[in-house]
Amino acid sequence: MWIWMAGSAAGAADPLAEGFASPPDSAWPWVYWFWKNGNISRAGITADLAAMHRVGIRGVILMEVALSVPAGPAPFFSPQWRELFRHAVAEAHRLGIQISLNTAPGWTGSGGPWVTAEQSMQKLVARETVVAGPKRFEGPLSPPETVAGFYRDVAVLAFPCPAAEFRIPGWAEKALYQRGPYSSMPGVPPALPMPTEFPAVPAQAAIPRDKIVDLTGQLQPGGRLAWNVPPGRWTILRLGRTSTGQTNRPAPLPGLECDKLDPAALDAHFRQFTARLLAELEPKHRSALVAIHLDSWEVGAQNWTGAMRQEFSRRRGYDPLLYLPAVTGRVVENLEVSERFLWDLRQTVSEMIAENHGRRLHELAHAHGLWLSIEPYDMTPCDDMTLGARADVPMGEFWSNTFDTRYSVKEATSIAHVYGRPVVAAEAFTSTESWLFHPGSVKSLGDWAFCEGVNRLVIHRYVHQPFLHVRPGLSLGPHGLHYERTQTWWEFTRPWHQYLARCQWVLQQGQPVADVLYLSPEGAPNVFQRPDPPPAAYHYDACTPEALLTRVQVQEGRLVLPEGTGYAMLVLPELPAMTPKLLRRIKQLVHQGATVLGVPPRKSPSLEGYPQCDAEVAQLAAELWGPSSDAAPGLGRWLGQGVMIWAGPAARPDPLADADDALAQARWIWGHAGAATAAPVNKQYFRRVFTLPAGAEVLSAHVLLAADNAFELWVNGQPAASGQNFHQLTTAEVSRWLHPGVNVLAVAAENAGSQPNPAGLIGAVVVRLRHG
Numbered sequence: 226m227w228i229w230m231a232g233s234a235a236g237a238a239d240p241l242a243e244g245f246a247s248p249p250d251s252a253w254p255w256v257y258w259f260w261k262n263g264n265i266s267r268a269g270i271t272a273d274l275a276a277m278h279r280v281g282i283r284g285v286i287l288m289e290v291a292l293s294v295p296a297g298p299a300p301f302f303s304p305q306w307r308e309l310f311r312h313a314v315a316e317a318h319r320l321g322i323q324i325s326l327n328t329a330p331g332w333t334g335s336g337g338p339w340v341t342a343e344q345s346m347q348k349l350v351a352r353e354t355v356v357a358g359p360k361r362f363e364g365p366l367s368p369p370e371t372v373a374g375f376y377r378d379v380a381v382l383a384f385p386c387p388a389a390e391f392r393i394p395g396w397a398e399k400a401l402y403q404r405g406p407y408s409s410m411p412g413v414p415p416a417l418p419m420p421t422e423f424p425a426v427p428a429q430a431a432i433p434r435d436k437i438v439d440l441t442g443q444l445q446p447g448g449r450l451a452w453n454v455p456p457g458r459w460t461i462l463r464l465g466r467t468s469t470g471q472t473n474r475p476a477p478l479p480g481l482e483c484d485k486l487d488p489a490a491l492d493a494h495f496r497q498f499t500a501r502l503l504a505e506l507e508p509k510h511r512s513a514l515v516a517i518h519l520d521s522w523e524v525g526a527q528n529w530t531g532a533m534r535q536e537f538s539r540r541r542g543y544d545p546l547l548y549l550p551a552v553t554g555r556v557v558e559n560l561e562v563s564e565r566f567l568w569d570l571r572q573t574v575s576e577m578i579a580e581n582h583g584r585r586l587h588e589l590a591h592a593h594g595l596w597l598s599i600e601p602y603d604m605t606p607c608d609d610m611t612l613g614a615r616a617d618v619p620m621g622e623f624w625s626n627t628f629d630t631r632y633s634v635k636e637a638t639s640i641a642h643v644y645g646r647p648v649v650a651a652e653a654f655t656s657t658e659s660w661l662f663h664p665g666s667v668k669s670l671g672d673w674a675f676c677e678g679v680n681r682l683v684i685h686r687y688v689h690q691p692f693l694h695v696r697p698g699l700s701l702g703p704h705g706l707h708y709e710r711t712q713t714w715w716e717f718t719r720p721w722h723q724y725l726a727r728c729q730w731v732l733q734q735g736q737p738v739a740d741v742l743y744l745s746p747e748g749a750p751n752v753f754q755r756p757d758p759p760p761a762a763y764h765y766d767a768c769t770p771e772a773l774l775t776r777v778q779v780q781e782g783r784l785v786l787p788e789g790t791g792y793a794m795l796v797l798p799e800l801p802a803m804t805p806k807l808l809r810r811i812k813q814l815v816h817q818g819a820t821v822l823g824v825p826p827r828k829s830p831s832l833e834g835y836p837q838c839d840a841e842v843a844q845l846a847a848e849l850w851g852p853s854s855d856a857a858p859g860l861g862r863w864l865g866q867g868v869m870i871w872a873g874p875a876a877r878p879d880p881l882a883d884a885d886d887a888l889a890q891a892r893w894i895w896g897h898a899g900a901a902t903a904a905p906v907n908k909q910y911f912r913r914v915f916t917l918p919a920g921a922e923v924l925s926a927h928v929l930l931a932a933d934n935a936f937e938l939w940v941n942g943q944p945a946a947s948g949q950n951f952h953q954l955t956t957a958e959v960s961r962w963l964h965p966g967v968n969v970l971a972v973a974a975e976n977a978g979s980q981p982n983p984a985g986l987i988g989a990v991v992v993r994l995r996h997g
Contacts, residue, residue, distance in 0.1 A: 244731075254281070257286050257684070258687050259689060261292065262292070262294055263296050265297060265309050269690050270309065270689070273710065274317055275316075278322060280722055283321065284515075287327065290331055292702050293702035297691070300477070307505060311505060318509075322513065324514050325516035328498075329498060330476040333524055334524040336480050340483045342468045344493055346469040346482045346485060347529045349466055351462055357454070361452075361454070362454050366381070367463070369465050370467060378463070379465050379529070381463050382437055384438070385436055388429035392554035393556060396553075400551070408602070409628050415632075415754055423559075466529045469526075471527075487531065487581060491582055491589070500593070516590070517590050519583075522600075526574075536573060540573050541572075543833065562832065569831050569833065571749040572747070575608050579612050599612065600637075601616075602630075606749060609633075609751060610745060610753060613637065614769065618648050620650045620651060621638070623674060634651055637651065639766040642739065643768050644776070652685045653674065655706060664718060667706065679732075681733075686705035696711045736789050739790070741765040741792060744796065744798055747830065768795075777814065778817075782866070782957065793820065795821045795822070797821065815867040816866065820958055825846035858871055892987065895974075895976075899985075901984045903982065906976055912969060915967075919965050923994060926992045928956070928989075930986070931952075931987055932974040935975045936955075936986065937972070939972075940962040940969075946959075
């Protein structure tokens, strides 16, 4: 839900009403504009853009793909193709249509044939050699897998051969060799949460860390090793890095994907693709190209880069070297230690993707006068929302059929609300195998997206039609809503687009309003999961751990963001592990006045500071939630100015669940009668006295008030809340000031203005006691 306020002198124009009646270009919908494998013509470009302009399309995301058609006469990135691109930008400039360019050929990724194997996405590879001692070993070590002709050694380790064979369950996914598409592949988990209890592993299967020998310095050029092998059977593990082999797709000019952990690799790719196109544009047309776009991830995982060991050590506080056998699935020390190391590896990769790829792409865009949009989901090896937060315009997507990607819309709107992005977009109405969809059949989906907080629809898709008199023309194979000038209903869509523009104009004003902030779990990969069930009758956003650490503050008992958005309650993920850093921040927010609902974590998920980190988590949890013997769902514990509430089945109902009933029994008052229609400009004072039973234990107490025009509330003599908008109830949690016996609420309400006008006060008090 969004609110907006507008005030002006009598007779002055209302900007909100004016924008609704005649939406500006910035409010009209966009489309994905697909060029297909060189099948492009100047006349078709002009006809496409003119057709878009006629019906109210004011922006396009331009991608060229190779899908379901033979190559056309304008090969991608050839001089002819680049001239057609310049023509498209010139025509868009003439017509007032904005263009956003995908970050690579194809619809995924940031790669191309100019990306070298050394600057491509990389993975750690290993090859084992078993030797028996005591003896002198001199000879070549077999090299690990090499992809795209690129390989560099990382380390050589040796350890006593385990007497029992065991591999960490799911190690390939946990070590980021695999990451499936969550949207379309059954069984792909949204996250890999860290447990706090681990099954026993045969002692003979574990590698004691103090028995691991670092032989890296003894590896000679050509892969030869000289080593005096101690007694017993030993495994020599040669580890190196190579390309993952991932390419951009479905691209007319495929090539390797650039390294997502190395900003220099992204810089090189940007220079070869985006910067070259920018440099060739006519300066007078340049303003039509406004943005670059990183579409849904879909290029899988990577777990290594040239600077990985140094970056890991800097971020996690310890050297990963002796834990590297765990990347091959082996157990180092014990299963818990190995799982914690893999959690740290994934977290490091997630941070590096967000910073070295997402943030760096944002910097490159701004350096060239562009803004950036990101769809940060599907096959991502990182936390979706942390990556998406690097965008100026975060994006999700929703389908008319086939796949359920509504989660990505909640991620995108939450990113926008929590990180202060005024525009949040969605790839809209995509589908498969159907010419039957039309604006009337998809309107309800668009309305749903608007209710979720989306305020720019980018309709998927418009395929470039190089021919002027062929119908229905080119399509995107089975993909997307057929939304081209060749549709029979195309010329009738302007009223539909105007409806969308009016909705989007209104939704792009003001600040978002929500009640509850759900903290997304730490760790990677991570797809935010909607609460089940969602809070009835209350709106919520999701928040990254990063944002909680750096952007969320507490003001007058509410969690607030720099842009002014606020929340009444923070809900923690129901997981048994949390880092001390994040838990310390939660404690700080509670002491400053926040209301927090959750279960106490038991351990840290990380090896950073281990084992002292677990002791700190246990101490912080005891300080926040109290002794476990006091655990009771819904029980609140006052700390400083805030309250920590135990989560559980009995705590799931919202503490304000009875507020509607209470307000239904309330009425507007002013003085000794009901609301006044012509009250003097002055203040009125109100008191309400009530008694709580002896020995009563207050779990929660909320006062809900609104006054025309403003009020101040005191509870037992303590200032508790104020409000200045009679269109919106102000809610205050006041249990800290209540006590058994007589309690007094006092309100000073003000009727503002310059002459007599309507005035009133309405409110309710909802108190929950432990025993009724």
